[in-house]
Amino acid sequence: MAKHFSTLQHDVWLPYKFAVGPVFQRFYEGLKEEKILGNRCPQCNRILVPARSFCPKCSVDMDEWVEVSQEGEIVSWTVANEPFFGMPVEPPFIGALIRLDGTDCDLLHLVGGIDLSSPDTITGKVKKGTRVKAVWRAEKEGHMLDIHYFMPI
Numbered sequence: 243m244a245k246h247f248s249t250l251q252h253d254v255w256l257p258y259k260f261a262v263g264p265v266f267q268r269f270y271e272g273l274k275e276e277k278i279l280g281n282r283c284p285q286c287n288r289i290l291v292p293a294r295s296f297c298p299k300c301s302v303d304m305d306e307w308v309e310v311s312q313e314g315e316i317v318s319w320t321v322a323n324e325p326f327f328g329m330p331v332e333p334p335f336i337g338a339l340i341r342l343d344g345t346d347c348d349l350l351h352l353v354g355g356i357d358l359s360s361p362d363t364i365t366g367k368v369k370k371g372t373r374v375k376a377v378w379r380a381e382k383e384g385h386m387l388d389i390h391y392f393m394p395i
Contacts, residue, residue: 268307269293270384278376278389280345282306288346292386311343312376313395319353319368330387334358340374340392354391367394 262270265281269292272279280291285300291310296303319338322329329335330352339348353374356367374392382388 263295265293265295270386270388272309273386273388274382274384276312276376276378276382276388278310278312278342279307280310280342282308289344290347291342291345291349310345314340314342314345314349314374314392316353316368316370316372316374317341317348318370321358321364336364336368338368338374338392351386351389352391353394355393 269279278291279293280289281293281304282289283297283300283302283304284306285302286297288297288299289308289310290297290304293307294304317339319336321334321336323334325333330337336353336356336358338351338353340351340353341348353368355377357363373395375395377390377393379388379390
């Protein structure tokens with residue numbers, strides 16, 4: 243059967259705004275004050291960051307807020323050298339899963355403060371278990387990137 247139409251390729255850009263809800267609102271407000279807030283499950287006692295409205299393990303409401311450490315360690319990491327949709331900053335950059343001290347889950351964020359021009363420099367400074375601490379932006383907007391990046395210590 244013959245095709246009676248043609249197709250075109252086109253990229254569609256759909257900017258949007260969304261309501262974050264009361265839990266993420268409080269989490270983001272904490273970032274404005276240079277505080278990383280999580281919440282503790284009343285049943286399993288895990289502390290989760292970013293904060294959640296309920297424990298994904300126990301399915302109970304989590305309304306106990308705790309300020310957590312701004313230091314932790316890298317669990318896993320990668321270097322992004324090519325641009326992609328939704329990237330947080332222009333490449334190159336390091337994205338890492340970071341386990342903040344005293345928490346029970348990993349936070350995805352940027353690692354910075356190191357020279358990214360040489361793979362040897364990167365692998366000399368960044369590896370699983372590397373200790374890091376939060377570096378804050380001077381101007382805060384109540385956004386995950388109010389933490390500019392985590393720097394190796």
